Amino acid sequence: MEVVRTGAALRTARARLPGPVGAVLTMGALHAGHRSLVERARAECRSVVATIFVNPTQFGPAEDLARYPRDEAADLALLGAAGADLVFVPPVEEIYGPGFATSIDVGPIAEPLEGAARPGHFRGVATVVAILFELVRPERAYFGQKDAQQCLVVRRLVADLALPVEIVVCPTVREPDGLAVSSRNRYLSPAERTAALALHRALAAARDAYLAGERDAAALRRRIGEVLAAEPLVRVEYVSVADAATLTELERIGGPALLSQAARIGTTRLIDNEPIG
Ligand code: AMP
16 A cells, blocks of 8 residues: 655556546544445445545634544554555645635535534535545545535535546444444543434434334424433534435425434534435
């Protein structure tokens, strides 16, 4: 596995890789969720390129950029074991050169949910994804359902800018007790870790209600809210039952929908979602 840190070195190394090339874009602090994306890319592509870049422009001023976990040695070990061929680990100046001023706004899909809770977040995401796609030029790119809105933002970006890359969305990897694996889980104290299970319990309760025939979106939101409210350490940010393609809040479930939520547990912000229908 080759590790490169500049765009120029990346282009040279990329040119030698047989296609199709699969890309996995990450912010490091890699875990089983990231590994599943690399393994899927490995199984479906002749070459696999991973990137590790903690993108400052997708963090708000009050967010956890400074304390975001970084462990490059462990990340490279995981990527090597999972089968990556090439890893791009650029310093910030390599992505955002002097006078950098362009940004990409993908419109309404970026506005609700995470977009409303984290102003500017998806502008940062769409912009860095476009830059990384241009540098890596993958035929396919693998993203996690865990960040469902991000997947929709990237699909919009790719469609609207006619980028020649196929987006593959992979299932959320969970701990055995149901907690969605996340780089931010390592911030949780043991008591907070236990409380965090409420997120998965809430989604499971709403999914069960749906499977039992409930089609009223407000009832499903209430069900999620009740389970979260029963856990005193959890502070709910939003609960959503939305159209899976547009993220418009629903009154009734008539087709594919997304149950999603964001909550704070102590100083840690967690998100999780469950597609239904
Ligand atoms: P991040 O490093 O958090 O930017 O995530 C990089 C990629 O890994 C994104 O496509 C995420 O959606 C994906 N990812 C993060 N957590 C998980 C998970 N638990 N299961 C599957 N994919 C994940």
